[in-house]
Amino acid sequence: MSTxxxxxxxxxxxxxxxxxxxxxxxxxxxxxIIREVVAEFERPALLFSGxxxxxxxxxxxxxxxxxxxxxxxxxxxxxxxxFPEVIDFRDRTVERLGLxxxxxxxxxxxxxxxxxxxxxxxxxxxxxxxxLDAIAKNKFDAVFGGGRRDEDKARAKERILSLRDExxxxxxxxxxxxxxxxxxxxYTVGQHVRAFPISNWTELDIxxxxxxxxxxxxxxxxxxxxxxxxxxxxxxxxxxxxEPRPDEEVVIKQVRYRTVGDMSCTGAVASDAxxxxxxxxxxxxxxxxxxxxxxxxxxxxxxxMEDRKKDGYF
Amino acid sequence: MSTVTSLEQSTLFRFATxxxxxxxxxxxxxRLLHDSKAILADTLDAVTRTSADRGFGGENGxxxxxxxxxLTDGLRAEREQGITIDVAYRxxxxxxxxxxxxxxxxxxxxxxxxxxxxxxxxxxxxxxxxRKGVLEQTRRHLSVLRLLRVPNVIVAVNKIDLVAFSEDIxxxxxxxxxxxxxxxxxxxxxxxxxxxxxxxxxxxxSAHTPWYTGPSLLDLLETLxxxxxxxxxLEPFRFPVQLVVRPQGALAPELxxxxxxxxxxxxxxxxxxxxxxxxxxxxxxxxxxPSGRTATIAGIDFAGRSLERAxxxxxxxxxxxxxxxxARGDVIAASGTFGEVSQDVYAELCWLSTKPLREGSxxxxxxxxxxxxxxxxxxxxxxxxxxxxxxxxxxxxxxDIGTAQIRLASPLPIETYALHRRTGAFLVIxxxxxxxxxxxxxxxxxxxxxxxxxxx
Numbered sequence: 001m002s003t004x005x006x007x008x009x010x011x012x013x014x015x016x017x018x019x020x021x022x023x024x025x026x027x028x029x030x031x032x033i034i035r036e037v038v039a040e041f042e043r044p045a046l047l048f049s050g051x052x053x054x055x056x057x058x059x060x061x062x063x064x065x066x067x068x069x070x071x072x073x074x075x076x077x078x079x080x081x082x083f084p085e086v087i088d089f090r091d092r093t094v095e096r097l098g099l100x101x102x103x104x105x106x107x108x109x110x111x112x113x114x115x116x117x118x119x120x121x122x123x124x125x126x127x128x129x130x131x132l133d134a135i136a137k138n139k140f141d142a143v144f145g146g147g148r149r150d151e152d153k154a155r156a157k158e159r160i161l162s163l164r165d166e167x168x169x170x171x172x173x174x175x176x177x178x179x180x181x182x183x184x185x186x187y188t189v190g191q192h193v194r195a196f197p198i199s200n201w202t203e204l205d206i207x208x209x210x211x212x213x214x215x216x217x218x219x220x221x222x223x224x225x226x227x228x229x230x231x232x233x234x235x236x237x238x239x240x241x242x243e244p245r246p247d248e249e250v251v252i253k254q255v256r257y258r259t260v261g262d263m264s265c266t267g268a269v270a271s272d273a274x275x276x277x278x279x280x281x282x283x284x285x286x287x288x289x290x291x292x293x294x295x296x297x298x299x300x301x302x303x304x305m306e307d308r309k310k311d312g313y314f
Numbered sequence: 315m316s317t318v319t320s321l322e323q324s325t326l327f328r329f330a331t332x333x334x335x336x337x338x339x340x341x342x343x344x345r346l347l348h349d350s351k352a353i354l355a356d357t358l359d360a361v362t363r364t365s366a367d368r369g370f371g372g373e374n375g376x377x378x379x380x381x382x383x384x385l386t387d388g389l390r391a392e393r394e395q396g397i398t399i400d401v402a403y404r405x406x407x408x409x410x411x412x413x414x415x416x417x418x419x420x421x422x423x424x425x426x427x428x429x430x431x432x433x434x435x436x437x438x439x440x441x442x443x444x445r446k447g448v449l450e451q452t453r454r455h456l457s458v459l460r461l462l463r464v465p466n467v468i469v470a471v472n473k474i475d476l477v478a479f480s481e482d483i484x485x486x487x488x489x490x491x492x493x494x495x496x497x498x499x500x501x502x503x504x505x506x507x508x509x510x511x512x513x514x515x516x517x518x519x520s521a522h523t524p525w526y527t528g529p530s531l532l533d534l535l536e537t538l539x540x541x542x543x544x545x546x547x548l549e550p551f552r553f554p555v556q557l558v559v560r561p562q563g564a565l566a567p568e569l570x571x572x573x574x575x576x577x578x579x580x581x582x583x584x585x586x587x588x589x590x591x592x593x594x595x596x597x598x599x600x601x602x603x604p605s606g607r608t609a610t611i612a613g614i615d616f617a618g619r620s621l622e623r624a625x626x627x628x629x630x631x632x633x634x635x636x637x638x639x640x641a642r643g644d645v646i647a648a649s650g651t652f653g654e655v656s657q658d659v660y661a662e663l664c665w666l667s668t669k670p671l672r673e674g675s676x677x678x679x680x681x682x683x684x685x686x687x688x689x690x691x692x693x694x695x696x697x698x699x700x701x702x703x704x705x706x707x708x709x710x711x712x713x714d715i716g717t718a719q720i721r722l723a724s725p726l727p728i729e730t731y732a733l734h735r736r737t738g739a740f741l742v743i744x745x746x747x748x749x750x751x752x753x754x755x756x757x758x759x760x761x762x763x764x765x766x767x768x769x770x
Binding site: 019020021022024025026027028029031032035036038039062063064065066067068069070071096097098149150153156157172173175176177178179180181182184186187188199200202204205 | 560628
């Protein structure tokens with residue numbers, strides 16, 4: 001018996017190298033993680049905003065369980081300041097795939113007095129409370145997110161399976177080591193796990209994958225004409241929650257969004273990238289990070305994302 | 315930076331760095347990212363501003379004048395204390411490859427961080443300060459890499475500019491490195507003279523080291539083979555089953571609209587997982603472990619496509635010709651390539667927790683897609699990383715590496731890590747709080763070491 005184990009034969013056949021490119025490998029890794037979480041957790045859910053990263057996550061989930069349908073509901077924390085076309089896209093996608101949608105509403109929490117509007121009008125940091133509330137109410141024990149490590153310096157240190165305590169808090173100094181492709185999803189009462197299967201993807205990988213898989217996105221990811229004004233070096237759309245100040249000139253410009261968060265803090269970039277292939281080329285040549293180019297909330301301080309994550313943010 | 319046309323062929327290469335702050339590791343990583351144009355303008359602006367605030371020169375925005383380490387330190391405490399606490403992942407791409415870099419801090423919990431980074435790495439870059447040469451820590455790092463079987467080990471002799479680009483000093487260190495590597499059985503270590511601060515031999519070969527004729531660090535990273543490329547043809551097929559895909563009523567909506575209303579999928583049954591090693595083709599004879607039942611591969615499915623063949627590390631679903639009892643945690647293996655499943659494991663444990671290991675502890679063992687209970691029957695030795703020899707021990711503490719005998723509650727298809735990276739690795743998990751306690755590497759069969767401490 002002992003010799004059999006140590007001498008497990010090594011196949012002698014010489015197999016020609018397959019052409020698995022970087023997207024094939026990233027896709028395979030993500031599907032492995034999604035399946036692992038579904039197998040090990042009782043009640044997983046996917047954070048789905050209609051943004052490109054969450055759309056890619058949902059696409060990967062459909063591939064992971066084919067021909068079965070995606071075996072978990074989706075959860076959206078609606079700031080009340082989302083782009084209407086993105087909400088419309090969200091609803092159509094959920095309908096197409098036959099999924100259940102849970103919505104946590106920032107507006108409801110503001111109306112009930114549990115949250116207060118910030119002086120700067122930005123609602124992204126306010127998402128944490130409704131998120132944790134939805135997780136607790138639905139007893140979700142694992143929540144998939146489309147977070148990527150290339151987005152931010154704090155995210156770069158987060159595990160693929162990230163344990164959160166009773167308060168949803170992330171403890172960056174006390175994370176479990178993640179070894180090989182063995183993911184430890186164990187948690188105790190009150191804790192839950194955030195799972196980030198596309199941790200290792202970059203913005204360019206996401207766009208190349210969207211092009212390769214022909215994935216539909218909300219139209220505002222592509223260049224279109226919009227009424228905008230310039231603030232903090234970003235083009236901000238004119239809208240009910242993003243009014244220009246008297247000294248800010250409104251112009252019609254061809255723009256697109258690199259991220260689609262809260263309208264009050266998400267800026268557009270000037271772009272003539274009309275097709276997905278144009279966008280791939282644009283992103284490959286970009287000299288700015290997507291958050292740096294378009295997110296006012298991450299410019300608040302050097303550790304803005306870290307602070308939000310410690311409090312239970314995505 | 316990569317161009318779009320080259321992207322279709324680009325492959326993925328994972329590497330890690332090991333070394334301490336004093337060796338200039340963060341600076342090297344910053345240099346690699348900066349010179350491969352992976353640092354975008356807004357990030358660089360932020361770093362330049364912070365560097366200037368902290369008294370760095372900053373004239374003309376020249377890179378020598380910014381604190382390159384700021385590019386990699388992510389957490390508030392790290393920036394405040396000027397140290398790196400945790401493994402950070404970085405991404406950059408060249409025309410040939412996309413890189414995933416696990417930046418592992420060296421000075422605190424170096425075993426934990428190095429083991430973590432090295433477990434998935436196709437290559438590890440170990441830093442040495444040219445003024446200090448091979449230190450105890452270098453030896454420890456190389457020992458850990460040897461244990462984890464990292465396929466490509468590169469030693470970067472950094473700060474070569476501070477020893478006036480001296481060939482003599484470099485050759486002495488190179489000889490020392492090779493001697494240490496040989497003593498622990500580590501082959502093919504590549505040694506490169508670099509200056510992370512000045513950029514010598516990092517991306518481009520340097521004119522300051524005419525006596526060095528080898529490639530630059532980035533050249534090496536672009537051309538070294540990946541683990542899968544090295545092993546794909548050598549290892550037999552192994553496939554831990556993650557899930558049984560049996561949609562029945564819960565079929566994907568678009569399949570209902572097919573002509574037959576989804577009838578052709580009503581009895582669909584497949585086993586989903588990721589190929590851990592080797593390859594599988596339709597028609598192959600397989601054996602299910604631990605049950606030993608056999609069948610033939612009837613189909614390989616991936617999201618609506620039928621494949622003739624799948625290789626590591628593809629995620630697919632396998633259909634079998636016979637209906638046999640298979641559940642999550644089972645391993646599908648090429649028939650005739652596996653010995654016997656075992657309820658006893660003799661393994662190397664890299665202890666990663668502050669909670670010490672004691673004989674008699676009950677733990678959880680996660681191997682592939684299966685988690686079973688385990689009993690630590692005996693700790694049989696602790697590795698002295700300097701001598702690479704084992705000394706007697708009865709427990710293990712944080713950052714210790716040692717051997718132990720573990721009795722499992724049910725048999726697992728374990729194989730030796732020395733031959734089988736995936737099926738020879740497991741996690742040791744604390745059943746109380748669920749934390750990961752150790753990285754386990756199956757050493758060889760426990761029968762060879764049966765109660766060696768008790769039978770005397």
